[in-house]
Amino acid sequence: MPKSNRDKLRVGTRDSKLARLQTDIVLLKLGESFKNLSFEIVYITTSGSKDLTKPISELGGRGVFVKELEDALLANEVDFVVHSLKDLTTDIPKGLVLAAAFNREDIRDVLISKNKIKFHDLPKGAKIATSSVRRMAQLKALRQDLEFVDIRGNVPTRLKKFADSNYDAMVLAAAGLIRLQLTEHISQYLEIEESCPAAGQGALAVECRQDDNHVLDIVCSLNESIIRIAVDAERAFLNEVGGGCSAPVGAYAKVDNMKIELTACIASLDGERCIKKKVTGPDNDPVGLGKSLANELLSAGAAQILSEINQNKSPVSPP
Secondary structure, eight states: OOOOOTTEEEEEEOSSHHHHHHHHHHHHHHHHHOTTOEEEEEEOOOHHHHOOSSOHHHHTGGGGGTHHHHHHHHTTSOSEEEEEGGGSOSSOOTTEEEEEEEOOOOOOEEEEEGGGOOGGGSOTTOEEEOSOHHHHHHHHHHOTTOEEEOOOSOHHHHHHHHHTSOOSEEEEEHHHHHHTTOGGGOOEEEOTTTSOOOTTTTOEEEEEETTOHHHHHHHGGGOOHHHHHHHHHHHHHHHHHTOOTTSOEEEEEEEETTEEEEEEEEEOTTSSOEEEEEEEEETTOHHHHHHHHHHHHIIIIIHHHHHTGGGOSOOSBOO
């Protein structure tokens, strides 16, 4: 495929309603700053969207929603791609770069339940739908009696599946529901102490080729410094522990007054061990802080938890 016209850039994205909306946010922002640019949207189906029968952990974790987008970048079929940052792996392929992190929505997980019942009021043995082992492990640590079942699909699909099911509750990211204006479904926002979010949750990411200086100059303008510092700390933690969708790892950084407060959690699949720590450091070394906290958790028992992950490939039951 020939190289794109430099005044018309090709943007790759998934074809879900949320992915389209997030891409529109990116293009609107770029259009405000670069009046001469036009964009062609290229919709790409990822493996995570093709196979809705298996848990995400069985499909390969975080990369299942980004690999085909990155392949299109490497093949010069698109000029940049838009992701939900939490889906982007920390081991970005050689030749590609996370050019921008911005527009971070509410980072929390939320509970959606029948009759708006709160988490601690759910009946004993309640069935909770989630595709995330991170959410499952942390919530199981709070209530060992709960049963977790897998649920897949985009946000509207999962809402419909849940409404038609006999499940008692479902857990999703707040950000997607907020962006889709579906907050009426939320029964409860889960606080960081209850469900530490995925690294990068709530933020948008733009990825492009490392050697494409023209596109880099354009999309780097999207970076929001405080958000970038926060997600760099979170992703450094995640990279150091080697976690992903197949591991129950959460990380959230808050940046304020030139300081980073980084909270992280690693829980066992049975919920019996849940290691959480919080550290504070200067905002000029987010990567160092993330690595430091990762090594603290690994030394405190998280290394053993993560080594056991391969012994249980299906922590959530099929529906």
